[in-house]
Amino acid sequence: MRLSTLIITFALAASLTPAAGQRLAADLSERHISLSSNFTGTEIIVFGSIEGELDPERLSPHVVVTVSGAPSDVTVRRKERHASGIWINGTSVIIEDIPSFYYVASSAPLIDITSSSLRDEFHIGTDVLGLPDIFESTVEIAVYETFRQQLINIRAAGGTVVQNESGVVFRSDRLFRARIPMPPTVPEGTYTVSFYLFEDGINVAAVSAPLTIEKVGIEGQLTALAHEQPFLYGILALIMAFGVGWGSTLMFRQN
Amino acid sequence: MQVYLPIAEMSVNVLLLIAMGGGVGFLSGMFGVGGGFLMTPLLIFAGIPPAVAVATEANQIVASSTAGVLAHWRRKTVDFKMGAVLLTGGIVGSFFGVWIFRYLREIGQVDLLISLAYVVFLGGIGSLMLAESLQTLFKVRAGQSTKSGVRHNWVHGLPFKMRFRRSKLYVSALPPLGIGFVVGLLAAIMGVGGGFIMVPAMIYLLRMPTNIVVGTSLFQILFVTAVVTMLHAVANQTVDVVLAFFLLVGGVVGVQLGVRVGARLRSEQLRALLALLVLGVCLRLGYGLFAPPLNPFSLAIGHP
Numbered sequence: 332m333r334l335s336t337l338i339i340t341f342a343l344a345a346s347l348t349p350a351a352g353q354r355l356a357a358d359l360s361e362r363h364i365s366l367s368s369n370f371t372g373t374e375i376i377v378f379g380s381i382e383g384e385l386d387p388e389r390l391s392p393h394v395v396v397t398v399s400g401a402p403s404d405v406t407v408r409r410k411e412r413h414a415s416g417i418w419i420n421g422t423s424v425i426i427e428d429i430p431s432f433y434y435v436a437s438s439a440p441l442i443d444i445t446s447s448s449l450r451d452e453f454h455i456g457t458d459v460l461g462l463p464d465i466f467e468s469t470v471e472i473a474v475y476e477t478f479r480q481q482l483i484n485i486r487a488a489g490g491t492v493v494q495n496e497s498g499v500v501f502r503s504d505r506l507f508r509a510r511i512p513m514p515p516t517v518p519e520g521t522y523t524v525s526f527y528l529f530e531d532g533i534n535v536a537a538v539s540a541p542l543t544i545e546k547v548g549i550e551g552q553l554t555a556l557a558h559e560q561p562f563l564y565g566i567l568a569l570i571m572a573f574g575v576g577w578g579s580t581l582m583f584r585q586n
Numbered sequence: 587m588q589v590y591l592p593i594a595e596m597s598v599n600v601l602l603l604i605a606m607g608g609g610v611g612f613l614s615g616m617f618g619v620g621g622g623f624l625m626t627p628l629l630i631f632a633g634i635p636p637a638v639a640v641a642t643e644a645n646q647i648v649a650s651s652t653a654g655v656l657a658h659w660r661r662k663t664v665d666f667k668m669g670a671v672l673l674t675g676g677i678v679g680s681f682f683g684v685w686i687f688r689y690l691r692e693i694g695q696v697d698l699l700i701s702l703a704y705v706v707f708l709g710g711i712g713s714l715m716l717a718e719s720l721q722t723l724f725k726v727r728a729g730q731s732t733k734s735g736v737r738h739n740w741v742h743g744l745p746f747k748m749r750f751r752r753s754k755l756y757v758s759a760l761p762p763l764g765i766g767f768v769v770g771l772l773a774a775i776m777g778v779g780g781g782f783i784m785v786p787a788m789i790y791l792l793r794m795p796t797n798i799v800v801g802t803s804l805f806q807i808l809f810v811t812a813v814v815t816m817l818h819a820v821a822n823q824t825v826d827v828v829l830a831f832f833l834l835v836g837g838v839v840g841v842q843l844g845v846r847v848g849a850r851l852r853s854e855q856l857r858a859l860l861a862l863l864v865l866g867v868c869l870r871l872g873y874g875l876f877a878p879p880l881n882p883f884s885l886a887i888g889h890p
Protein backbone atom coordinates (compact mmCIF):
# COMPACT_ATOMS: atom_id res chain seq x y z
CA MET A 332 0.00 0.00 0.00
CA ARG A 333 1.25 3.43 -0.83
CA LEU A 334 2.32 5.70 2.00
CA SER A 335 -0.19 8.46 1.35
CA THR A 336 -3.08 5.98 1.12
CA LEU A 337 -1.89 4.49 4.37
CA ILE A 338 -1.81 7.84 6.13
CA ILE A 339 -5.30 8.68 4.94
CA THR A 340 -6.64 5.28 5.95
CA PHE A 341 -5.28 5.81 9.42
CA ALA A 342 -6.68 9.31 9.55
CA LEU A 343 -10.12 8.04 8.58
CA ALA A 344 -10.27 4.84 10.48
CA ALA A 345 -11.75 6.06 13.72
CA SER A 346 -14.68 8.28 12.97
CA LEU A 347 -16.49 10.38 10.46
CA THR A 348 -16.63 13.43 12.66
CA PRO A 349 -13.63 15.58 11.90
CA ALA A 350 -10.71 15.30 14.28
CA ALA A 351 -8.85 18.42 15.20
CA GLY A 352 -7.93 20.07 11.95
CA GLN A 353 -9.95 17.63 9.80
CA ARG A 354 -11.82 19.65 7.20
CA LEU A 355 -14.58 17.25 6.23
CA ALA A 356 -17.60 15.76 8.01
CA ALA A 357 -19.86 13.34 6.14
CA ASP A 358 -22.33 10.50 6.49
CA LEU A 359 -24.65 8.22 4.51
CA SER A 360 -28.40 7.72 4.65
CA GLU A 361 -27.91 3.98 5.12
CA ARG A 362 -25.03 1.81 6.28
CA HIS A 363 -26.70 -1.46 5.43
CA ILE A 364 -28.59 -2.60 2.34
CA SER A 365 -30.48 -5.89 2.27
CA LEU A 366 -30.89 -7.75 -1.00
CA SER A 367 -34.23 -9.48 -0.53
CA SER A 368 -36.24 -11.31 -3.16
CA ASN A 369 -38.08 -8.16 -4.20
CA PHE A 370 -34.96 -5.98 -4.43
CA THR A 371 -35.24 -3.81 -7.53
CA GLY A 372 -32.44 -1.40 -6.80
CA THR A 373 -32.21 1.43 -4.32
CA GLU A 374 -30.61 4.78 -3.76
CA ILE A 375 -28.43 5.99 -0.93
CA ILE A 376 -27.93 9.64 -0.09
CA VAL A 377 -24.50 10.77 1.03
CA PHE A 378 -24.02 14.20 2.54
CA GLY A 379 -21.55 16.28 4.49
CA SER A 380 -20.06 19.63 5.13
CA ILE A 381 -16.75 21.38 4.83
CA GLU A 382 -15.46 22.46 8.22
CA GLY A 383 -13.08 25.20 9.25
CA GLU A 384 -12.11 28.37 7.47
CA LEU A 385 -12.87 28.73 3.78
CA ASP A 386 -9.81 30.46 2.34
CA PRO A 387 -11.13 33.28 0.12
CA GLU A 388 -7.76 33.41 -1.65
CA ARG A 389 -8.16 29.88 -2.95
CA LEU A 390 -10.45 28.59 -5.69
CA SER A 391 -13.78 27.18 -4.65
CA PRO A 392 -13.40 23.76 -2.98
CA HIS A 393 -14.41 20.56 -4.77
CA VAL A 394 -15.78 17.37 -3.27
CA VAL A 395 -15.45 13.88 -4.73
CA VAL A 396 -17.39 10.87 -3.38
CA THR A 397 -16.53 7.32 -4.36
CA VAL A 398 -18.49 4.17 -3.52
CA SER A 399 -16.65 0.98 -4.30
CA GLY A 400 -16.70 -2.57 -3.08
CA ALA A 401 -16.97 -6.31 -3.55
CA PRO A 402 -13.63 -6.51 -5.36
CA SER A 403 -12.77 -9.61 -7.37
CA ASP A 404 -10.57 -10.75 -10.21
CA VAL A 405 -12.38 -10.66 -13.53
CA THR A 406 -11.55 -12.55 -16.72
CA VAL A 407 -12.43 -10.49 -19.80
CA ARG A 408 -12.81 -12.60 -22.93
CA ARG A 409 -13.09 -11.60 -26.56
CA LYS A 410 -15.01 -13.63 -29.14
CA GLU A 411 -13.01 -14.03 -32.33
CA ARG A 412 -14.13 -15.39 -35.66
CA HIS A 413 -12.84 -18.91 -36.24
CA ALA A 414 -11.99 -20.12 -39.78
CA SER A 415 -15.25 -22.15 -39.73
CA GLY A 416 -17.21 -18.91 -39.34
CA ILE A 417 -18.13 -19.63 -35.71
CA TRP A 418 -17.45 -16.95 -33.10
CA ILE A 419 -15.32 -18.45 -30.32
CA ASN A 420 -13.90 -16.94 -27.12
CA GLY A 421 -10.26 -16.22 -27.93
CA THR A 422 -7.95 -13.78 -26.19
CA SER A 423 -8.61 -13.32 -22.48
CA VAL A 424 -7.14 -10.89 -19.97
CA ILE A 425 -7.41 -11.07 -16.18
CA ILE A 426 -8.08 -7.75 -14.46
CA GLU A 427 -7.16 -8.24 -10.83
CA ASP A 428 -8.92 -6.94 -7.75
CA ILE A 429 -11.39 -4.62 -9.45
CA PRO A 430 -14.47 -3.47 -7.50
CA SER A 431 -17.73 -5.07 -8.66
CA PHE A 432 -19.48 -1.77 -8.02
CA TYR A 433 -17.86 1.62 -8.46
CA TYR A 434 -19.57 5.00 -8.38
CA VAL A 435 -17.75 8.30 -8.46
CA ALA A 436 -19.66 11.55 -7.98
CA SER A 437 -17.97 14.95 -8.08
CA SER A 438 -18.84 18.61 -7.96
CA ALA A 439 -16.97 19.33 -11.21
CA PRO A 440 -15.31 17.43 -14.09
CA LEU A 441 -12.56 15.30 -12.53
CA ILE A 442 -9.85 16.70 -14.79
CA ASP A 443 -10.65 20.17 -13.41
CA ILE A 444 -10.41 18.97 -9.80
CA THR A 445 -7.01 17.32 -9.58
CA SER A 446 -4.12 15.70 -11.44
CA SER A 447 -4.32 12.22 -12.93
CA SER A 448 -1.54 10.98 -10.64
CA LEU A 449 -3.53 11.96 -7.54
CA ARG A 450 -6.69 10.44 -9.02
CA ASP A 451 -4.79 7.22 -9.66
CA GLU A 452 -3.53 7.29 -6.09
CA PHE A 453 -7.01 7.72 -4.58
CA HIS A 454 -8.79 5.52 -7.20
CA ILE A 455 -10.88 8.43 -8.40
CA GLY A 456 -12.36 8.12 -11.88
CA THR A 457 -13.32 5.24 -14.18
CA ASP A 458 -10.24 5.91 -16.32
CA VAL A 459 -8.00 4.74 -13.46
CA LEU A 460 -10.23 1.83 -12.42
CA GLY A 461 -8.50 -1.54 -12.65
CA LEU A 462 -5.05 -0.06 -13.30
CA PRO A 463 -2.55 -2.25 -11.48
CA ASP A 464 0.04 -0.71 -9.14
CA ILE A 465 2.73 -2.55 -11.02
CA PHE A 466 1.98 -3.81 -14.51
CA GLU A 467 2.88 -7.47 -14.62
CA SER A 468 0.24 -9.00 -16.90
CA THR A 469 1.36 -11.50 -19.52
CA VAL A 470 -0.28 -9.47 -22.29
CA GLU A 471 0.93 -6.28 -23.91
CA ILE A 472 -0.07 -3.07 -22.20
CA ALA A 473 -2.18 -1.94 -25.19
CA VAL A 474 -4.16 -5.21 -25.13
CA TYR A 475 -4.63 -4.94 -21.36
CA GLU A 476 -5.88 -1.38 -21.81
CA THR A 477 -8.41 -2.41 -24.49
CA PHE A 478 -9.81 -5.22 -22.30
CA ARG A 479 -9.87 -3.03 -19.18
CA GLN A 480 -11.83 -0.41 -21.12
CA GLN A 481 -14.30 -3.05 -22.33
CA LEU A 482 -14.84 -4.28 -18.78
CA ILE A 483 -15.65 -0.72 -17.72
CA ASN A 484 -17.96 -0.25 -20.72
CA ILE A 485 -19.89 -3.45 -19.97
CA ARG A 486 -20.28 -2.55 -16.30
CA ALA A 487 -21.18 1.04 -17.16
CA ALA A 488 -23.99 -0.30 -19.36
CA GLY A 489 -25.26 -2.32 -16.38
CA GLY A 490 -25.04 0.64 -14.01
CA THR A 491 -22.35 -0.88 -11.78
CA VAL A 492 -19.58 1.49 -12.93
CA VAL A 493 -20.67 5.12 -13.03
CA GLN A 494 -18.85 8.43 -13.26
CA ASN A 495 -21.17 11.34 -12.51
CA GLU A 496 -19.29 14.63 -12.74
CA SER A 497 -22.20 16.71 -11.53
CA GLY A 498 -23.29 14.22 -8.87
CA VAL A 499 -22.12 16.21 -5.86
CA VAL A 500 -24.36 19.24 -5.35
CA PHE A 501 -23.53 22.09 -2.98
CA ARG A 502 -26.48 23.45 -0.98
CA SER A 503 -24.43 26.30 0.42
CA ASP A 504 -20.74 27.16 0.56
CA ARG A 505 -20.20 24.24 2.90
CA LEU A 506 -23.08 21.75 2.65
CA PHE A 507 -23.05 19.14 -0.09
CA ARG A 508 -24.91 15.98 -0.96
CA ALA A 509 -25.03 13.28 -3.63
CA ARG A 510 -27.45 10.54 -4.63
CA ILE A 511 -25.91 7.13 -5.35
CA PRO A 512 -28.28 4.88 -7.30
CA MET A 513 -27.73 1.13 -6.78
CA PRO A 514 -28.98 -1.07 -9.64
CA PRO A 515 -30.80 -4.38 -8.97
CA THR A 516 -27.63 -6.24 -9.98
CA VAL A 517 -25.47 -4.69 -7.24
CA PRO A 518 -23.44 -7.56 -5.74
CA GLU A 519 -23.30 -8.30 -2.04
CA GLY A 520 -20.13 -7.43 -0.19
CA THR A 521 -18.39 -4.81 1.90
CA TYR A 522 -18.21 -1.36 0.38
CA THR A 523 -16.31 1.79 1.23
CA VAL A 524 -17.77 5.24 0.76
CA SER A 525 -14.94 7.79 0.57
CA PHE A 526 -15.22 11.57 0.61
CA TYR A 527 -12.36 13.76 -0.67
CA LEU A 528 -11.99 17.52 -0.42
CA PHE A 529 -9.76 19.19 -3.00
CA GLU A 530 -8.61 22.77 -3.04
CA ASP A 531 -6.53 24.02 -5.92
CA GLY A 532 -5.95 20.46 -7.01
CA ILE A 533 -4.60 19.44 -3.60
CA ASN A 534 -6.28 16.87 -1.40
CA VAL A 535 -6.83 18.65 1.90
CA ALA A 536 -9.16 16.18 3.63
CA ALA A 537 -10.64 12.73 3.29
CA VAL A 538 -13.03 10.59 5.33
CA SER A 539 -14.62 7.24 4.62
CA ALA A 540 -17.42 5.04 5.90
CA PRO A 541 -18.24 1.37 5.43
CA LEU A 542 -21.41 0.19 3.70
CA THR A 543 -22.51 -3.46 3.71
CA ILE A 544 -24.76 -5.03 1.14
CA GLU A 545 -25.95 -8.53 1.83
CA LYS A 546 -28.47 -11.06 0.64
CA VAL A 547 -31.14 -11.73 3.25
CA GLY A 548 -34.02 -14.13 3.70
CA ILE A 549 -34.26 -17.48 2.00
CA GLU A 550 -32.24 -16.32 -1.03
CA GLY A 551 -29.27 -15.41 1.13
CA GLN A 552 -29.45 -18.72 2.97
CA LEU A 553 -29.71 -20.68 -0.28
CA THR A 554 -26.69 -18.89 -1.77
CA ALA A 555 -24.66 -19.57 1.37
CA LEU A 556 -25.75 -23.21 1.40
CA ALA A 557 -24.99 -23.69 -2.32
CA HIS A 558 -21.41 -22.52 -1.86
CA GLU A 559 -20.63 -23.75 1.65
CA GLN A 560 -22.47 -27.07 1.72
CA PRO A 561 -23.05 -27.93 -1.94
CA PHE A 562 -23.79 -31.61 -1.22
CA LEU A 563 -26.60 -30.75 1.19
CA TYR A 564 -27.86 -28.13 -1.28
CA GLY A 565 -27.97 -30.77 -4.03
CA ILE A 566 -29.92 -33.15 -1.77
CA LEU A 567 -32.41 -30.36 -0.99
CA ALA A 568 -32.80 -29.60 -4.71
CA LEU A 569 -33.58 -33.29 -5.32
CA ILE A 570 -36.06 -33.49 -2.43
CA MET A 571 -37.84 -30.43 -3.85
CA ALA A 572 -37.96 -32.05 -7.32
CA PHE A 573 -39.16 -35.46 -6.06
CA GLY A 574 -41.76 -33.71 -3.92
CA VAL A 575 -43.16 -31.58 -6.74
CA GLY A 576 -43.14 -34.56 -9.11
CA TRP A 577 -44.95 -36.81 -6.67
CA GLY A 578 -47.32 -34.01 -5.61
CA SER A 579 -48.32 -33.32 -9.19
CA THR A 580 -49.38 -36.96 -9.75
CA LEU A 581 -51.57 -36.81 -6.62
CA MET A 582 -53.07 -33.51 -7.70
CA PHE A 583 -54.11 -34.66 -11.16
CA ARG A 584 -55.05 -38.28 -10.42
CA GLN A 585 -58.33 -37.21 -8.85
CA ASN A 586 -59.48 -35.32 -11.94
CA MET B 587 -43.78 -9.52 -9.14
CA GLN B 588 -40.02 -9.96 -9.19
CA VAL B 589 -38.11 -12.83 -7.64
CA TYR B 590 -34.37 -12.88 -7.04
CA LEU B 591 -32.68 -16.03 -8.34
CA PRO B 592 -29.88 -16.69 -5.85
CA ILE B 593 -27.60 -18.73 -8.12
CA ALA B 594 -28.28 -17.01 -11.45
CA GLU B 595 -27.83 -13.76 -9.45
CA MET B 596 -30.55 -11.87 -11.23
CA SER B 597 -34.04 -10.59 -10.66
CA VAL B 598 -36.75 -12.07 -12.89
CA ASN B 599 -40.52 -11.71 -13.13
CA VAL B 600 -42.24 -14.69 -11.47
CA LEU B 601 -45.03 -14.67 -14.05
CA LEU B 602 -42.49 -14.94 -16.86
CA LEU B 603 -40.97 -18.02 -15.23
CA ILE B 604 -44.36 -19.63 -14.66
CA ALA B 605 -45.35 -18.84 -18.25
CA MET B 606 -42.12 -20.37 -19.59
CA GLY B 607 -42.64 -23.48 -17.45
CA GLY B 608 -46.28 -23.67 -18.57
CA GLY B 609 -45.50 -23.16 -22.26
CA VAL B 610 -42.77 -25.78 -22.38
CA GLY B 611 -44.88 -28.08 -20.17
CA PHE B 612 -47.77 -27.71 -22.62
CA LEU B 613 -45.57 -28.70 -25.57
CA SER B 614 -44.06 -31.58 -23.54
CA GLY B 615 -47.49 -32.90 -22.70
CA MET B 616 -48.75 -32.48 -26.26
CA PHE B 617 -45.79 -34.19 -27.92
CA GLY B 618 -44.95 -36.61 -25.11
CA VAL B 619 -41.38 -35.35 -24.74
CA GLY B 620 -39.41 -34.19 -21.69
CA GLY B 621 -38.98 -30.64 -22.87
CA GLY B 622 -35.42 -30.11 -21.62
CA PHE B 623 -34.26 -29.42 -25.17
CA LEU B 624 -36.76 -26.54 -25.34
CA MET B 625 -36.37 -25.18 -21.83
CA THR B 626 -32.57 -24.93 -21.68
CA PRO B 627 -32.29 -22.79 -24.87
CA LEU B 628 -35.29 -20.72 -23.74
CA LEU B 629 -33.58 -20.00 -20.41
CA ILE B 630 -30.40 -19.01 -22.24
CA PHE B 631 -32.36 -16.68 -24.56
CA ALA B 632 -33.97 -15.18 -21.43
CA GLY B 633 -30.54 -14.23 -20.14
CA ILE B 634 -29.90 -17.00 -17.59
CA PRO B 635 -26.19 -17.93 -17.68
CA PRO B 636 -25.91 -21.13 -19.80
CA ALA B 637 -24.13 -23.07 -17.03
CA VAL B 638 -27.00 -22.29 -14.62
CA ALA B 639 -29.63 -23.07 -17.29
CA VAL B 640 -28.20 -26.55 -17.92
CA ALA B 641 -27.81 -27.55 -14.27
CA THR B 642 -31.19 -26.14 -13.21
CA GLU B 643 -32.97 -27.86 -16.08
CA ALA B 644 -31.52 -31.20 -14.94
CA ASN B 645 -33.12 -30.52 -11.55
CA GLN B 646 -36.45 -29.69 -13.17
CA ILE B 647 -36.41 -32.90 -15.24
CA VAL B 648 -36.01 -34.90 -12.00
CA ALA B 649 -39.45 -33.61 -10.99
CA SER B 650 -41.19 -34.13 -14.32
CA SER B 651 -39.77 -37.64 -14.77
CA THR B 652 -40.73 -38.57 -11.18
CA ALA B 653 -44.36 -38.04 -12.16
CA GLY B 654 -43.86 -40.03 -15.37
CA VAL B 655 -42.10 -42.97 -13.70
CA LEU B 656 -44.82 -43.22 -11.01
CA ALA B 657 -47.51 -43.41 -13.70
CA HIS B 658 -45.65 -46.07 -15.70
CA TRP B 659 -44.79 -48.04 -12.56
CA ARG B 660 -48.48 -48.33 -11.75
CA ARG B 661 -49.14 -49.60 -15.27
CA LYS B 662 -46.16 -52.01 -14.98
CA THR B 663 -44.55 -50.60 -18.11
CA VAL B 664 -41.04 -50.19 -16.71
CA ASP B 665 -38.32 -52.80 -17.40
CA PHE B 666 -36.27 -52.24 -14.26
CA LYS B 667 -33.45 -54.57 -15.32
CA MET B 668 -33.01 -52.79 -18.65
CA GLY B 669 -33.37 -49.48 -16.81
CA ALA B 670 -30.58 -50.45 -14.42
CA VAL B 671 -28.20 -51.31 -17.29
CA LEU B 672 -29.03 -48.02 -19.07
CA LEU B 673 -28.58 -46.20 -15.77
CA THR B 674 -25.14 -47.73 -15.16
CA GLY B 675 -23.95 -46.36 -18.50
CA GLY B 676 -25.76 -43.09 -17.74
CA ILE B 677 -24.02 -42.50 -14.44
CA VAL B 678 -20.57 -43.04 -15.99
CA GLY B 679 -21.56 -40.72 -18.85
CA SER B 680 -22.81 -38.00 -16.54
CA PHE B 681 -19.60 -38.01 -14.46
CA PHE B 682 -17.64 -37.67 -17.68
CA GLY B 683 -19.99 -34.94 -18.94
CA VAL B 684 -19.79 -32.83 -15.78
CA TRP B 685 -16.00 -33.18 -15.84
CA ILE B 686 -15.86 -31.88 -19.44
CA PHE B 687 -18.36 -29.16 -18.53
CA ARG B 688 -16.26 -27.99 -15.61
CA TYR B 689 -13.06 -27.96 -17.64
CA LEU B 690 -14.61 -25.99 -20.51
CA ARG B 691 -16.23 -23.59 -18.08
CA GLU B 692 -12.80 -22.81 -16.67
CA ILE B 693 -11.36 -22.04 -20.09
CA GLY B 694 -14.44 -20.02 -21.09
CA GLN B 695 -15.77 -22.36 -23.80
CA VAL B 696 -18.78 -23.95 -22.09
CA ASP B 697 -21.32 -21.73 -23.91
CA LEU B 698 -19.83 -22.83 -27.21
CA LEU B 699 -20.00 -26.50 -26.19
CA ILE B 700 -23.67 -26.18 -25.19
CA SER B 701 -24.62 -24.41 -28.44
CA LEU B 702 -22.67 -26.84 -30.63
CA ALA B 703 -24.16 -29.88 -28.86
CA TYR B 704 -27.66 -28.47 -29.39
CA VAL B 705 -27.13 -27.60 -33.04
CA VAL B 706 -25.65 -31.02 -33.87
CA PHE B 707 -28.18 -33.16 -31.97
CA LEU B 708 -31.32 -31.13 -32.63
CA GLY B 709 -30.34 -30.69 -36.29
CA GLY B 710 -29.77 -34.42 -36.73
CA ILE B 711 -32.80 -35.65 -34.82
CA GLY B 712 -35.08 -32.93 -36.19
CA SER B 713 -34.18 -33.71 -39.81
CA LEU B 714 -34.69 -37.47 -39.29
CA MET B 715 -38.02 -36.90 -37.58
CA LEU B 716 -39.25 -34.52 -40.25
CA ALA B 717 -38.23 -36.87 -43.07
CA GLU B 718 -39.86 -39.85 -41.34
CA SER B 719 -43.10 -38.09 -40.47
CA LEU B 720 -43.49 -36.59 -43.95
CA GLN B 721 -42.93 -40.04 -45.43
CA THR B 722 -45.58 -41.51 -43.12
CA LEU B 723 -48.01 -38.70 -43.89
CA PHE B 724 -47.71 -39.34 -47.63
CA LYS B 725 -47.85 -43.12 -47.22
CA VAL B 726 -50.95 -42.89 -45.08
CA ARG B 727 -52.54 -40.79 -47.76
CA ALA B 728 -51.61 -43.29 -50.42
CA GLY B 729 -53.07 -46.06 -48.24
CA GLN B 730 -49.82 -48.09 -47.90
CA SER B 731 -48.72 -50.11 -44.92
CA THR B 732 -45.92 -48.60 -42.81
CA LYS B 733 -44.86 -51.73 -40.95
CA SER B 734 -41.31 -52.93 -41.29
CA GLY B 735 -40.53 -56.63 -41.12
CA VAL B 736 -36.91 -56.56 -39.89
CA ARG B 737 -36.47 -58.46 -36.64
CA HIS B 738 -32.71 -58.82 -36.20
CA ASN B 739 -29.77 -56.48 -36.73
CA TRP B 740 -26.04 -56.28 -35.93
CA VAL B 741 -26.82 -55.58 -32.26
CA HIS B 742 -27.94 -59.17 -31.78
CA GLY B 743 -24.46 -60.45 -32.69
CA LEU B 744 -22.67 -58.77 -29.76
CA PRO B 745 -21.34 -60.67 -26.70
CA PHE B 746 -22.29 -60.36 -22.94
CA LYS B 747 -25.91 -61.27 -23.56
CA MET B 748 -28.49 -60.70 -20.83
CA ARG B 749 -32.11 -61.70 -20.53
CA PHE B 750 -34.64 -58.86 -20.06
CA ARG B 751 -37.92 -60.56 -19.13
CA ARG B 752 -40.29 -57.64 -19.27
CA SER B 753 -38.94 -56.50 -22.65
CA LYS B 754 -38.91 -60.13 -23.85
CA LEU B 755 -35.35 -59.65 -25.10
CA TYR B 756 -32.10 -61.59 -24.97
CA VAL B 757 -29.45 -59.08 -26.07
CA SER B 758 -25.91 -58.00 -25.29
CA ALA B 759 -25.56 -55.54 -22.37
CA LEU B 760 -23.14 -53.42 -24.43
CA PRO B 761 -25.66 -51.44 -26.56
CA PRO B 762 -27.81 -50.37 -23.57
CA LEU B 763 -24.65 -49.44 -21.64
CA GLY B 764 -23.45 -47.38 -24.62
CA ILE B 765 -26.84 -45.72 -25.13
CA GLY B 766 -26.99 -44.93 -21.39
CA PHE B 767 -23.49 -43.45 -21.49
CA VAL B 768 -24.29 -41.11 -24.39
CA VAL B 769 -27.54 -40.02 -22.75
CA GLY B 770 -25.76 -39.35 -19.42
CA LEU B 771 -23.14 -37.28 -21.25
CA LEU B 772 -25.83 -35.23 -23.02
CA ALA B 773 -27.80 -34.76 -19.78
CA ALA B 774 -24.74 -33.24 -18.13
CA ILE B 775 -23.75 -31.03 -21.06
CA MET B 776 -27.13 -30.01 -22.52
CA GLY B 777 -29.50 -30.08 -19.54
CA VAL B 778 -31.81 -32.55 -21.25
CA GLY B 779 -33.26 -35.88 -20.21
CA GLY B 780 -32.11 -37.39 -23.50
CA GLY B 781 -35.37 -39.19 -24.32
CA PHE B 782 -35.13 -37.93 -27.89
CA ILE B 783 -31.98 -40.08 -28.37
CA MET B 784 -32.85 -42.96 -26.05
CA VAL B 785 -36.39 -43.74 -27.22
CA PRO B 786 -35.50 -44.16 -30.93
CA ALA B 787 -32.36 -46.13 -29.97
CA MET B 788 -34.38 -48.50 -27.77
CA ILE B 789 -36.96 -49.04 -30.51
CA TYR B 790 -34.71 -49.31 -33.54
CA LEU B 791 -31.45 -50.71 -32.08
CA LEU B 792 -32.64 -52.84 -29.16
CA ARG B 793 -36.07 -53.58 -30.66
CA MET B 794 -37.79 -53.20 -27.30
CA PRO B 795 -41.60 -53.34 -27.27
CA THR B 796 -42.85 -49.75 -27.64
CA ASN B 797 -45.18 -49.92 -24.62
CA ILE B 798 -42.17 -50.57 -22.32
CA VAL B 799 -39.86 -48.01 -23.95
CA VAL B 800 -41.19 -44.76 -22.51
CA GLY B 801 -41.48 -45.94 -18.90
CA THR B 802 -38.01 -47.51 -18.98
CA SER B 803 -36.40 -44.44 -20.53
CA LEU B 804 -38.10 -42.21 -17.92
CA PHE B 805 -36.71 -44.48 -15.19
CA GLN B 806 -33.18 -43.95 -16.54
CA ILE B 807 -33.76 -40.20 -17.04
CA LEU B 808 -35.04 -39.78 -13.47
CA PHE B 809 -31.88 -41.18 -11.90
CA VAL B 810 -29.39 -39.79 -14.41
CA THR B 811 -30.75 -36.26 -14.02
CA ALA B 812 -30.70 -36.72 -10.24
CA VAL B 813 -27.00 -37.66 -10.45
CA VAL B 814 -26.35 -34.75 -12.85
CA THR B 815 -28.09 -32.34 -10.45
CA MET B 816 -25.89 -33.52 -7.57
CA LEU B 817 -22.71 -33.33 -9.66
CA HIS B 818 -23.44 -29.82 -10.94
CA ALA B 819 -24.42 -28.70 -7.42
CA VAL B 820 -21.15 -29.99 -5.98
CA ALA B 821 -18.71 -29.29 -8.82
CA ASN B 822 -20.09 -26.05 -10.31
CA GLN B 823 -22.65 -24.66 -7.82
CA THR B 824 -24.93 -23.84 -10.73
CA VAL B 825 -28.26 -25.42 -9.66
CA ASP B 826 -30.81 -22.67 -8.95
CA VAL B 827 -33.64 -24.24 -6.91
CA VAL B 828 -35.73 -21.06 -6.93
CA LEU B 829 -35.63 -20.98 -10.74
CA ALA B 830 -36.40 -24.71 -10.95
CA PHE B 831 -39.31 -24.36 -8.53
CA PHE B 832 -41.12 -21.61 -10.45
CA LEU B 833 -40.57 -23.36 -13.79
CA LEU B 834 -42.12 -26.49 -12.23
CA VAL B 835 -45.17 -24.60 -10.93
CA GLY B 836 -46.01 -23.62 -14.51
CA GLY B 837 -44.84 -26.94 -15.88
CA VAL B 838 -47.14 -29.28 -13.93
CA VAL B 839 -50.21 -27.39 -15.14
CA GLY B 840 -48.94 -26.97 -18.70
CA VAL B 841 -48.28 -30.69 -19.12
CA GLN B 842 -51.87 -31.60 -18.18
CA LEU B 843 -53.31 -29.16 -20.71
CA GLY B 844 -50.86 -30.30 -23.37
CA VAL B 845 -51.76 -33.97 -22.92
CA ARG B 846 -55.43 -33.12 -23.50
CA VAL B 847 -54.73 -31.15 -26.69
CA GLY B 848 -52.27 -33.75 -27.96
CA ALA B 849 -54.84 -36.52 -27.63
CA ARG B 850 -56.95 -34.80 -30.30
CA LEU B 851 -54.18 -34.66 -32.92
CA ARG B 852 -52.93 -37.47 -35.18
CA SER B 853 -49.52 -38.86 -34.30
CA GLU B 854 -47.92 -38.18 -37.74
CA GLN B 855 -49.06 -34.58 -37.55
CA LEU B 856 -47.71 -34.30 -34.01
CA ARG B 857 -44.35 -35.69 -35.08
CA ALA B 858 -44.10 -33.33 -38.06
CA LEU B 859 -44.91 -30.36 -35.78
CA LEU B 860 -42.39 -31.52 -33.19
CA ALA B 861 -39.74 -31.91 -35.92
CA LEU B 862 -40.35 -28.33 -37.05
CA LEU B 863 -40.10 -27.12 -33.45
CA VAL B 864 -36.81 -29.00 -32.93
CA LEU B 865 -35.38 -27.61 -36.19
CA GLY B 866 -36.52 -24.10 -35.23
CA VAL B 867 -34.61 -24.23 -31.94
CA CYS B 868 -31.59 -25.69 -33.79
CA LEU B 869 -31.61 -22.88 -36.38
CA ARG B 870 -31.94 -20.20 -33.71
CA LEU B 871 -28.92 -21.56 -31.80
CA GLY B 872 -27.00 -22.10 -35.04
CA TYR B 873 -27.62 -18.49 -36.00
CA GLY B 874 -26.15 -17.44 -32.64
CA LEU B 875 -22.93 -19.32 -33.43
CA PHE B 876 -22.34 -17.63 -36.78
CA ALA B 877 -23.85 -14.16 -36.33
CA PRO B 878 -21.35 -11.47 -35.37
CA PRO B 879 -21.84 -10.93 -31.60
CA LEU B 880 -23.35 -7.61 -30.51
CA ASN B 881 -20.48 -7.29 -28.08
CA PRO B 882 -17.55 -9.66 -28.59
CA PHE B 883 -16.34 -8.98 -25.06
CA SER B 884 -17.70 -10.83 -22.03
CA LEU B 885 -16.87 -10.95 -18.32
CA ALA B 886 -16.42 -13.85 -15.93
CA ILE B 887 -15.70 -13.52 -12.24
CA GLY B 888 -12.48 -15.20 -11.18
CA HIS B 889 -9.54 -16.81 -12.93
CA PRO B 890 -9.79 -19.16 -15.89
